[in-house]
Amino acid sequence: MLKKILFAILVITTVFFYSSCSKYEEGPFFSFATKKGRVTNSWKQTEFNGSPTIDDVVWIFESNGNFKVEYNGTPNVNPAKWSFEDSKAVISVYYEQDDVTIEYVIVRLTSNEMWLDQKVGSNFVRIKFEKKK
16 A cells, blocks of 8 residues: 555656756756746846847846837837747747747746747857846
């Protein structure tokens, strides 16, 4: 009887552990915060394709789906909406005025750090962010 109980606990623990593991290449491995809760924030761009970002670029993901970009404190006037795609592995940004959607593959998503890959032609460009303080 004890063996059956221990086996059941092991199965339940394994299922819980693997169901809550990260799907992102660079982690985190585990997080109590939801993916939407981690994305919804103001993110300061720190790196673009391996080079430090010189200007003050901030991406703002709002919980209602609105998306804005600020360049040196000036907001972009093109309204946009963001959403998750592909089981929350991709962030899709739809720019209303241009009728264009850009998709970003989430590589890393923690409470303080986000890395996105954008496909440009046959290559990917990596954009790194830190949570704006």
